[in-house]
Amino acid sequence: MTTQSTAQEHPGLGPGRGRLEGKVAIVTGANSGIGRATADLFAREGAKVVAVDFVEDIQPRIDDLIKSQGGECTFVNVNVTDRKDCDRMVSTALDNYGDLHILVNNAGTGIRGRVDQLSLDQWQLVLDTNLNSVFNGSQAALPHMMEKGRGSIINTASTFGLLASEDYAAYCASKGGVVLLTRSMAIDYGVMGIRVNCVCPGATATPRLLRFFDSQPDPEAAIAEAAKINRAVLRLGRPEEIAYGMLFLASDEASFVTGHALAVDGGQTIDA
Numbered sequence: 001m002t003t004q005s006t007a008q009e010h011p012g013l014g015p016g017r018g019r020l021e022g023k024v025a026i027v028t029g030a031n032s033g034i035g036r037a038t039a040d041l042f043a044r045e046g047a048k049v050v051a052v053d054f055v056e057d058i059q060p061r062i063d064d065l066i067k068s069q070g071g072e073c074t075f076v077n078v079n080v081t082d083r084k085d086c087d088r089m090v091s092t093a094l095d096n097y098g099d100l101h102i103l104v105n106n107a108g109t110g111i112r113g114r115v116d117q118l119s120l121d122q123w124q125l126v127l128d129t130n131l132n133s134v135f136n137g138s139q140a141a142l143p144h145m146m147e148k149g150r151g152s153i154i155n156t157a158s159t160f161g162l163l164a165s166e167d168y169a170a171y172c173a174s175k176g177g178v179v180l181l182t183r184s185m186a187i188d189y190g191v192m193g194i195r196v197n198c199v200c201p202g203a204t205a206t207p208r209l210l211r212f213f214d215s216q217p218d219p220e221a222a223i224a225e226a227a228k229i230n231r232a233v234l235r236l237g238r239p240e241e242i243a244y245g246m247l248f249l250a251s252d253e254a255s256f257v258t259g260h261a262l263a264v265d266g267g268q269t270i271d272a
């Protein structure tokens with residue numbers, strides 16, 4: 001087993017500074033990794049959080065963690081590939097907290113393989129989970145945001161939405177789609193007061209990535225090799241380091257920032 005435990009995934013998080021005081025935020029993929037760190041950070045910064053996931057096996061569940069720290073959170077078991085489920089996560093925010101300011105479309109998955117190796121089902125699963133989910137979540141949230149004339153949508157793309165990677169065709173296609181969907185939506189909804197941005201994480205030590213390392217013959221060597229991708233710092237990112245990028249884009253501090261793809265990647269995309 002690798003040495004980075006999920007229980008220790010937020011060592012850098014301190015007390016919040018009220019940067020999201022009075023806001024209601026939905027975070028998808030919130031019980032693990034980057035989504036979990038984001039939901040945790042948003043709650044520490046004063047947001048009421050609707051935490052969305054379809055897997056609950058990391059304990060404490062994110063809502064229990066947030067509540068144990070004095071924050072407000074409701075967990076909803078939602079599959080983001082299902083449009084009706086996404087309506088349910090939005091209605092939960094409106095019913096429980098009376099508003100919705102921030103949507104983080106973060107849930108994602110990856111299946112390695114070239115086009116000739118992937119089955120249609122594998123291709124479809126990755127596109128549904130990573131790209132169509134952004135459409136679903138946004139379509140569910142936009143009526144309320146348009147009515148209010150404000151909102152911040154943040155999508156989790158990837159450095160692999162900016163650069164290609166071998167044997168990762170569906171993932172790169174889906175994340176490239178997220179980057180351009182983000183920019184397209186930023187144009188469409190900017191005049192309505194809704195900002196749309198994405199974060200492009202570099203290789204980050206989340207349960208998903210750690211599971212991949214554990215499946216390798218020498219996990220520690222695989223981590224060391226992956227750390228080289230983040231070429232300026234030569235280490236994996238931590239989930240909360242990605243979450244701080246999300247926080248900036250979610251907050252009013254980013255009121256003039258839209259259509260942006262924020263690389264939080266330890267320098268992975270500095271050069272070719």
Ligand SMILES: NC(=O)c1ccc[n+]([C@@H]2O[C@H](COP(=O)([O-])OP(=O)(O)OC[C@H]3O[C@@H](n4cnc5c(N)ncnc54)[C@H](O)[C@@H]3O)[C@@H](O)[C@H]2O)c1
Pocket residue numbers: 028029030031032033034035052053054055078079080081106107108109129130156157158159200201202203204205206207208209
């Ligand atoms: N970890 C990395 O190195 C890295 C790098 C770039 C981008 N990303 C992206 O960051 C996001 C989060 O990834 P992570 O590494 O934290 O992974 P993770 O597996 O630790 O967390 C993802 C969460 O999303 C949930 N999820 C997946 N499909 C879902 C669905 N259909 N409905 C509801 N929930 C669903 C999972 O249950 C899980 O809790 C993904 O979009 C991923 O592509 C991760």
